[in-house]
Amino acid sequence: MFCGKENTGTVCGQCVIGEIALFSYLDNGSLRKLRSLAAGAYFPSGRTIVEQGQEQEHVFVITRGLVKLYRLTADGQRQITGFLGAGDLLGSIKRNAQAYCTAEAMTDVEACSIQRANFTNFLQDQPRVCFNLLVAATDEIEARYDHSILLARKHANGRLAAFLLLMALRWRSLEDAPVVIHVPMPRSDIADHLGLTTETVSRVLSQFKNRGIIEFQGPKTIVLRSIAALYDLAGLEELPRPRMAMGL
Amino acid sequence: MFCGKENTGTVCGQCVIGEIALFSYLDNGSLRKLRSLAAGAYFPSGRTIVEQGQEQEHVFVITRGLVKLYRLTADGQRQITGFLGAGDLLGSIKRNAQAYCTAEAMTDVEACSIQRANFTNFLQDQPRVCFNLLVAATDEIEARYDHSILLARKHANGRLAAFLLLMALRWRSLEDAPVVIHVPMPRSDIADHLGLTTETVSRVLSQFKNRGIIEFQGPKTIVLRSIAALYDLAGLEELPRPRMAMGL
DNA sequence: CGGGATGTTGAGGCAAGTCAATCTAAGTGG
DNA sequence: CCACTTAGATTGACTTGCCTCAACATCCCG
Numbered sequence: 001m002f003c004g005k006e007n008t009g010t011v012c013g014q015c016v017i018g019e020i021a022l023f024s025y026l027d028n029g030s031l032r033k034l035r036s037l038a039a040g041a042y043f044p045s046g047r048t049i050v051e052q053g054q055e056q057e058h059v060f061v062i063t064r065g066l067v068k069l070y071r072l073t074a075d076g077q078r079q080i081t082g083f084l085g086a087g088d089l090l091g092s093i094k095r096n097a098q099a100y101c102t103a104e105a106m107t108d109v110e111a112c113s114i115q116r117a118n119f120t121n122f123l124q125d126q127p128r129v130c131f132n133l134l135v136a137a138t139d140e141i142e143a144r145y146d147h148s149i150l151l152a153r154k155h156a157n158g159r160l161a162a163f164l165l166l167m168a169l170r171w172r173s174l175e176d177a178p179v180v181i182h183v184p185m186p187r188s189d190i191a192d193h194l195g196l197t198t199e200t201v202s203r204v205l206s207q208f209k210n211r212g213i214i215e216f217q218g219p220k221t222i223v224l225r226s227i228a229a230l231y232d233l234a235g236l237e238e239l240p241r242p243r244m245a246m247g248l
Numbered sequence: 249m250f251c252g253k254e255n256t257g258t259v260c261g262q263c264v265i266g267e268i269a270l271f272s273y274l275d276n277g278s279l280r281k282l283r284s285l286a287a288g289a290y291f292p293s294g295r296t297i298v299e300q301g302q303e304q305e306h307v308f309v310i311t312r313g314l315v316k317l318y319r320l321t322a323d324g325q326r327q328i329t330g331f332l333g334a335g336d337l338l339g340s341i342k343r344n345a346q347a348y349c350t351a352e353a354m355t356d357v358e359a360c361s362i363q364r365a366n367f368t369n370f371l372q373d374q375p376r377v378c379f380n381l382l383v384a385a386t387d388e389i390e391a392r393y394d395h396s397i398l399l400a401r402k403h404a405n406g407r408l409a410a411f412l413l414l415m416a417l418r419w420r421s422l423e424d425a426p427v428v429i430h431v432p433m434p435r436s437d438i439a440d441h442l443g444l445t446t447e448t449v450s451r452v453l454s455q456f457k458n459r460g461i462i463e464f465q466g467p468k469t470i471v472l473r474s475i476a477a478l479y480d481l482a483g484l485e486e487l488p489r490p491r492m493a494m495g496l
Numbered sequence: 497c498g499g500g501a502t503g504t505t506g507a508g509g510c511a512a513g514t515c516a517a518t519c520t521a522a523g524t525g526g
Numbered sequence: 527c528c529a530c531t532t533a534g535a536t537t538g539a540c541t542t543g544c545c546t547c548a549a550c551a552t553c554c555c556g
Contacts, residue, residue, distance in 0.1 A: 071393065071397065073397060073401060074483055074484055075483035079396070079400055079401055081393050081396065081397075092389075093379070093382055093383055093386060094387075095383055095387065100390050100393065101393070123375075124375055124376070124379060127372055127378060130375060130379055130382060131341070131371060131372060131378055134341055134378060134382045135341055135342065135343055137382060137385035137386060138341060138343070138385060139342075139343065140385075141340075141385065141388050141389055141392060141496060142342075142348050142496060144389060144393060144396065145319065145348065145392065147396055148327070148329065148392065148395055148396050149319065149321060149327045149329075151396060151400050151443065152327055152399050152442070153321060153443065156511075156512065186533090186534065186535085187535065187536095188534085188535095194400070195400030196513090197512075197513060197514080198534085198536095199515095200511090202535060202536050202537080203536080205536095206537080218521080219520085219521080219534080219535060235321060235322055235325075236322055246389070248386065248389060248393070403543075404543080434501090434502065435503060435504095436502085436503095444545090445544075445545060446504095447504080447505085447544090447545075447546085448544060448545075450503060450505080451504080453504095454504070454505080466553080467502080467552085
């Protein structure tokens with residue numbers, strides 16, 4: 001799966017790093033160089049990948065699994081800032097190397113790891129990669145704005161409707177209903193992400209169920225019966241297109 | 249003040265574009281090239297600089313005045329996403345040129361304007377500028393995260409305490425109390441920015457006044473009597489260092 | 497010195513938080 | 527394989543902080 005140092009000599013035909021949009025147009029020489037910098041990494045479910053405030057030694061491209069990002073505030077509250085999946089970038093370029101938030105593997109996670117310094121140098125050598133990463137960062141800023149608007153302006157049911165739609169869209173395309181989505185995180189994580197409490201999340205989801213908008217197949221598998229109703233509740237016309245997410 | 253095409257021949261000793269952190273280390277040749285791309289721009293108070301959804305022709309470096317950024321949601325609500333001042337960048341590099349939000353001059357505004365295409369080309373030619381802009385974008389992402397946490401986790405008084413501290417710190421250093429800050433935007437803008445209503449903003453500020461934390465000199469000039477109390481209310485230990493803000 | 501825009505204060509309602517009790521799911525060991 | 531355990535999820539009763547609606551005050555500018 002990986003084509004880094006630790007796997008030198010293995011078949012690289014299925015290495016994913018070249019398929020990441022960020023690197024997809026690199027010529028063979030540059031791609032080979034990038035691969036020479038990369039190493040495979042594995043984190044079992046529950047393992048902390050980077051910890052808030054610690055120096056980040058590596059940048060990761062997630063290739064499999066799900067990562068939860070959260071930040072602890074000075075007064076001891078936890079805010080889940082986002083979730084990363086395959087294709088997303090964890091640990092970007094920053095002024096200081098201290099991680100802004102903690103990243104924790106929610107499932108078993110595989111990733112491509114690159115030394116920070118090497119990645120920084122690679123960016124300086126490859127202006128197009130740097131430029132594309134800048135575009136990705138701008139996308140991330142827009143996504144953060146959208147989330148702020150969600151928190152500032154939507155009620156609990158709107159936030160959850162938007163969340164379900166994003167979960168449905170994030171790692172697959174949204175075909176016609178019914179769409180079955182898997183929600184791997186516990187209710188408390190959803191609540192933390194949306195600025196609600198677990199009880200409210202539970203109540204709103206039950207309300208959606210009673211209104212026939214969604215249907216449960218166990219607490220973590222949800223069938224979206226009416227996409228239109230969810231759009232309406234979320235007050236959305238269109239969802240952001242799929243993109244590479246960046247965790248700091 | 250400006251050194252762009254429209255001002256060719258004027259004294260350039262006081263041109264600010266070279267003083268922006270983003271460009272500060274450019275050699276003379278590159279800086280001259282950048283200046284040749286820049287033109288002065290002026291927007292009277294109340295003028296819309298860029299409008300949400302419209303193609304952005306230019307990128308601006310604000311050199312004087314205050315700009316308010318807001319986005320209208322599909323269901324007709326308004327969210328003020330931020331405020332820009334001198335040294336900040338308006339209209340970054342994006343996948344599509346459509347503006348994410350509207351930018352409106354709150355005061356008379358002077359800016360350095362650069363054609364988007366020219367700026368993009370300049371970035372490709374100047375990897376270090378591109379890299380530094382990427383770092384600035386990452387700072388912006390962190391600032392957006394902080395604002396999300398504010399909206400998700402803080403009550404009205406915490407949000408306003410944090411807002412007052414940010415206003416105090418943003419364009420000047422925060423010396424020992426009492427600090428006199430100028431809050432040029434109306435209460436409705438503050439409310440929109442913090443996900444509150446004007447009434448709540450007013451009530452909380454009155455509460456601060458009654459508790460002796462702040463003092464009014466007219467509704468737009470506020471004396472911060474107790475910085476410590478504000479930090480405590482905001483649940484903060486430290487504020488983000490001053491940075492170049494980016495509006496999309 | 498008016499009069500509209502902006503800001504403040506008050507009364508009442510409601511959405512979501514809090515506290516607490518149950519219910520369910522998914523392991524765990526006998 | 528099933529009883530037991532435990533974390534997670536749901537539901538209910540009550541409380542509260544903010545919003546809504548409304549009246550009043552103040553600022554600002556012609």
